[in-house]
Amino acid sequence: MSKKNSEGAGLDFIESPEALAGQISKAETFFRKNQKLLIGAGAAIVLALVAFAGYRFYIDGQESTAQVALSNAVYDFEADSLQRALNGSGGNEGLLGIADNYGGTDAANLASFYAGVSLLKQGKFDEAIDRLKSFSSSDLLVEARAKSLIGDAYMEKNQPAEAISFYKKAADYKANQFFTPIYLMKLGIAQEKAQQPKDAISSYKRIIDEFPLSAEVVNAKKYMGMLEGQVGE
Template structure:
């Protein structure tokens, strides 16, 4: 059918009462034949919207309670009372309970990060890795910090190849002059231990060339010189 004929058909439906009535009859027939499906879809949409609204109300109420609980646990964390921070005390919930009991809230997400750090300090690296992997953020610094801590945990477990992947993430995440050189230095050391000397040299060179004013430059130059002597470059 040509565009002209299609356009004329549309005008005919609008201008002709008989044509319009025919279209209405077709619509009524379609609805009768598919009434259960149409109603079912409508009900499903209403239920989905109501469920989402209810979920948001639930999360908002949970967030308030979780933030109060988190403030108590963070107080213990900052006082270096790691056991109390992790497990709670005196009726206060600990970081582990907050992370697991208030799923979906910002406070639970932060509790995973704090718990990961506390577990690292206690030498519980497998548990720390689990918590740090559960954390996510779009913040300028915190996600990079979490990835670097994961790299540290894998280095403690003598798994430098795994550490390399997380140090790369940390170094690539929203680069900045303060923390990126630190992550690159950690990356280079992990790459050396993972028998990736050329990659390690590239990491040290990046510090020297892109972050010449950083505190890591001196060590980067030293490690680069030692490594070049070993690989004959």
């Protein structure tokens, strides 16, 4: 076929009844040959849409129920009744039950955070780590806080290397002048305990350079000065 004929093929299709009929015939032939496949694909799409709509309806219902349960558990948490908060009381579900029974809801996710904090306060460090690791948030403060708490749990377990990893994540998550210096101070202390004095100096220096108005600057300067004397800097 010449270049000219090829360029005119689209126009022929629009203007010529014979060309249009030929295209329709081809489409009919293709449908007859692939009828089962096309119907199956269409049914699969419909089922997927129905399943998604059903899942959203189910999750929305679960969310409402879980939020009510969570409000009761958080009340106990804030009253420092940690055992009641974790396990529930008076027919109300506790944080552990909400986190486990309402998966996929925001309430279950937040329950994991509260449960992790409660377990950490009780000295149940491994359980606290598991709960806090299952929590995630885009919130400026809470996500970093969760990482820092995991670091605290590892420090309590005398595992500074693991703590360092989570303190770094906390310090690097959406840095701000209020909480980042605290996480950097914890990071420096963990690095000292892990026999990483030069890394600790860098963490303390970051506080001094990037957050000069923070309350942590005084201790950062003191600790950095002592370490510099030890490493000969």
